[in-house]
Amino acid sequence: MNKKVIAVDIGASSGKMAFGEFDGSQLLVREYRDFANRPVDIGTALYWDVFSLHNAIVDGMAYFKEKYGEADAVAVDTWGASYGLLDKKGRLMEPVYHYRDERTRTTIQDMNSVMNTYELFRLTGCQCNRTYTLPQLYSYRAENSAVLYNASSMLLLPDLLGYFLTGVKTTEMTIAGTSCLMENRQENWSIEVARRFGIPEKLYTEIVEPRTFKGNLRQEIQIQTGMKNTRLVATVGHDSAAAVAAIPDFGENKLYISIGTNVSMGVERSECLLSREGYLKGFKNTGGIDRKKIIYRDFSACWHLNEFIRTRKEQGITYSFVDLINMALEVKNPVPWFDVEVLSFNEAGGDFCRKMNQYFAQTGQRELTEDGEFVRSIYESIVLKIRHYAEALKELGIIYGRINIINGAVRNSLLMQMISNALGKEVYAGMEYATLTGNLLTQLYAMGEVKTVKEMRSLSAECFSMKQYGPEEQEYWTETAEKYERIIK
Incomplete structure (x- = not known):
């Protein structure tokens, strides 16, 4: 039955x-x-x-x-x-x-x-x-x-x-x-x-x-x-850990990036990371399924897009997320970037575009006037922060191979391609409802329908597909990352 x-x-x-x-x-x-x-x-x-x-x-x-x-x-x-x-x-x-x-x-x-x-x-x-x-x-x-x-x-x-x-x-x-x-x-x-x-x-x-x-x-x-x-x-009650539980064939030496309102990104290991170096780089520990440990960093992502949409809506202009993707694609000139973790960007309310321009002025970058450029800047700033913490894991001696991107933002193929470009690696994106899937799979585990977490993730691989993206525009993203790191220091 x-x-x-x-x-x-x-x-x-x-x-x-x-x-x-x-x-x-x-x-x-x-x-x-x-x-x-x-x-x-x-x-x-x-x-x-x-x-x-x-x-x-x-x-x-x-x-x-x-x-x-x-x-x-x-x-x-x-x-x-x-x-x-x-x-x-x-x-x-x-x-x-x-x-x-x-x-x-x-x-x-x-x-x-x-x-x-x-x-x-x-x-x-x-x-x-x-x-x-x-x-x-x-x-x-x-x-x-x-x-x-x-x-x-x-x-x-x-x-x-x-x-x-x-x-x-x-x-x-x-x-x-x-x-x-x-x-x-x-x-x-x-x-x-x-x-x-x-x-x-x-x-x-x-x-x-x-x-x-x-x-x-x-x-x-x-x-x-x-x-x-x-x-x-x-079930795995923490939503981020539930999503990790569902990733097809996931395990040690693999990186996950879960993107929605916030980004949660990290690795699964047997032991916690408690070094001072890990602390100074901002990494955290949380529990995963079967007492695995998730070493991760989280920060706001699509929150910034929501705040841009809210700002323009209050000014009488309505955009959909599809509109934002198309606007960003049309931008050909380089844009300035901001640190998505700065407090002012994470407080609701106010004119988000004005906040961005104030940051650009303070960091010696050009201010923006076109909405497409604001959106492109938000996308690139999210991607560059992902790259920042991916590199930080390497600096801690945590080496990973396959990169998995999950949850709602995987519908945005532009963002997925940009992440692959910035990381200089192939990425596999899918499972827009990864958290719900992890929840369902854990219940099957409880009922004995799957016997191990490995079986859970093998079942996930059989039932859900992941789309592969390969890196492009490597010279641009290498130069961009170097400039970005100087700006956020």
Whole structure:
């Protein structure tokens, strides 16, 4: 009998669900279903609307049940670090804060009085910034809030949404790795970090590995969805790690580049990277499936294109992503570049084109007036930052062969070709829904339909194709990279 599985993947701006069916040899995704993820700004705080997300999941499950029948399993992955605090009766104590909420703006500086960033990196493997769970929890202390101490437990977002479905309170291992609250091997909670920062240890729940069955759906959920025998699986809860789990024939000595709103790029290894050189180059560690370690760097990517589109829309001009590609293709003259990690470019609002020109002026580059040139500059700046960190991995002695590019941006053939050009290597691009696929495959792993991660990735290779791009314009990109590195120093 075919196995039926439902994957839920929630990103910062939208969520997706997929209904997959496995016949013993092929995984067929029968349908994808989208839903919105709209943060709630009440003026004094910025929250995630987790109740809307919960309802979207339940509605999606009911829709799939009506169309395809009952699923054997369902699993949820999300972005990292967001959490909910529960009281002793299991009730959510407050709305779930958005990681960009203003309460953490100065928290990292406050934390430095307790522990410097390098010591924290050595203890946790994380390059902690204000979006991680630890500074969000530490901000309660700065506000003298009793919420933290009155809470009975904490669940990170995939586990919180799973708790709403089942009533089970456990924490999946890879999503816990996004908290900056784990030991550096990304396998157990850090008691030392909790004690040093005054975080109550009672908040920690049991850690479970990906492919663990969490439990059955609550009776109310069974009634709402029509699914009586569906079980919740702890998939690879961290969306980036879920995508890596799905890459065809992936493993050590291979590079992944996942591109959407942000870029996550790195390698999979058996051990974490904890050297000072790795720390200084900004690399982080997070857990992967089967206790593998992912050494990675992340930074904003299509966020900048979204901000350009927003800016022009506010000025009465509407562009699609296809328009942007065509505009960039028409640009023949060299464009200036900017550092996509500069704070001003990562703060929402304002005139994005003006921000770009201000940076160009400050770095001695020419300012732009044509929209096509702005777009071309954004593309090249993203690509050059990818090259920057690809070279940084080599400088750390981490050698890789095959380069895999995954997730939504693989639809953009111009961007894929530019990345191949800049890296001077062949790249393989595909799996625009890699995160959802990793979620589905992990459920099959939990059910014993595939026996190993290697089998998971072999199945992925059989079911999903990757397009090859070869490097072109090598002289231009070599010269461009040299100029770019001088500019961003």
